[in-house]
Amino acid sequence: MSAVDTPEKSTHLALVTTRHGGLEVMQVQQRPTVPPGAGEVQVRIRAAAFNHLDLWVRRGEPAGHWPTPIVPCADGAGHVVAVGQGVELPIGTEVAIYPVISCHVCERCLAEQPQLCDRFGLLGEHVDGCAQEVVNVSVRDVVELPSGLDLVVAAAMPTTFITAWQMLHSRAQVQAGQRVVVHGPGSGVGSAAIQLARVLGAEVIATIRKDADEALARDLGASEVFRNDDPQWPRLVRKMGGADLVFEHVGAATWQASIKALKRGGKIVTCGATTGFEVSLNLRKLFFHSISLLGSTMGTRSDLKTVIEYAARGLCKPHIGARFPLTKGAQAMGVLERREVQGKVLIEM
Ligand SMILES: [Zn+2]
Structure with missing residues (x-):
């Protein structure tokens, strides 16, 4: 042309x-x-x-x-x-x-x-x-x-869905049957993450800030929901076997609990820190439990193609x-x- x-x-x-x-x-x-x-x-x-x-x-x-x-x-x-x-x-x-x-x-x-x-x-x-x-x-x-x-x-869809897909699929390489904790089902990236983790066959646990978000989290595909101001939630997740992955975008407010919820060999993947960038880290726990920390930003054009196809097939929606x-x-x-x-x-x- x-x-x-x-x-x-x-x-x-x-x-x-x-x-x-x-x-x-x-x-x-x-x-x-x-x-x-x-x-x-x-x-x-x-x-x-x-x-x-x-x-x-x-x-x-x-x-x-x-x-x-x-x-x-x-x-x-x-x-x-x-x-x-x-x-x-x-x-x-x-x-x-x-x-x-x-x-x-x-x-x-x-x-x-x-x-x-x-x-x-x-x-x-x-x-x-x-x-x-x-x-x-x-x-x-x-x-x-x-x-x-x-x-x-x-x-x-683009920014939140490619960000979540890149984190779950390319960075953390989530497998079917794994247990993934996602914070904030009401946020764009949290909502995308719950749905896309389910597409990958993971079991999703959501943490919420207010009770009103529980129905939303379950509707998106979470099988278990905890309030993130309940200090017991990481222990309850560990009782279930621990998280293979915690999907982080909250930062300072949730970081310590996110680490505590992991099983040995677990991963944290993060794309943001809306509550603060500075966190502390116990290196002994990091190496002794073989924990992986993964940073991630945005996603690729093929990620966009993938999530758009999932949306067209009714597997996810913004x-x-x-x-x-x-x-x-x-x-x-x-x-x-x-x-x-x-x-x-x-x-x-
Ligand atoms: Zn370039």
């Missing part, structure tokens, strides 16, 4: 973090629509999803780390409306956007580990994200959707908490910031 097919109108609406600050810095702006470059596709976005990262970028925390103005939202899905030179994807193809930015040419990118690329970044962080009607991305950074998968559902039109983007961000809903907050276009 040559040059550009059916270009979109010459401007489009975008939600923009104009500078660092409170919700007042969010504006909806008209942006020029640039034709896709060689190797790129132009996607008409149907829905985009916020992550907590969008809040840190807007607040400018940590200072000096995030450029503005920037369009938020790493996650989005839509259909192809134009293609650049050398791209053969048909117009109209429905796609989810792979949110990782990488160089595509280094050893790690070629080995399909772009999250280890020296130029690793995310859409909406250092490059404009999906909270706009039209976005141009490399054809290597989209995944075709199987028929029947709703674009809004696909838009809610929890969508609220949807707003693009023009109410600042309001949507406020709902996320004040934790007024559980589940992903989306903007639709």
Whole structure:
């Protein structure tokens, strides 16, 4: 296919973090629509999803780390409306956007580990994200959707589901029959982890902060649920034989209990630390019990393909908490910031 097919109108609406600050810095702006470059596709976005990262970028925390103005939202899905030179994807193809930015040419990118690329970044962080009607991305950074998968559902999945899949499948190599503890079924990554651990055939124990989350945890596939403020929960897990894996994304508040819940030879895999980065570690226990600590960040494009296929087969689904039109983007961000809903907050276009 040559040059550009059916270009979109010459401007489009975008939600923009104009500078660092409170919700007042969010504006909806008209942006020029640039034709896709060689190797790129132009996607008409149907829905985009916020992550907590969008809040840190807007607040400018940590200072000096995030450029503005920037369009938020790493996650989005839509259909192809134009293609650049050398791209053969048909117009109209429905796609989810792979949110990782990488160089595509280094050893790690070629080995399909772009999250280890020296130029690793995310859409909406250092490059404009999906909270706009039209976005141009490399054809290597989209995944075709199987028929029947709703674009809004696909838009809610990428970051949390590829993060959870990479942790469980590639890093911790969870096997059928293993016992996996997942904290926080109400969080995006916790919800994805419970469902994907079940897909892998693991037995899932969830820990919750409030009783109201128990039904959610069981609904997602947990067979046992403990309150994480009950200091007895690690002992109760060990009584069941101990955890093969604890799926960590909470950090300081749960770390010691997570270690205590492990069986000998157990693993902890972590992708975040919302309650604090500094923890202590008893090295004697680490080596004497042959414990493995695994760090993990994001996932690969094939991870995105895999989780999208699972969703199309009804094996997992994102929890969508609220949807707003693009023009109410600042309001949507406020709902996320004040934790007024559980589940992903989306903007639709
Ligand atoms: Zn690279």
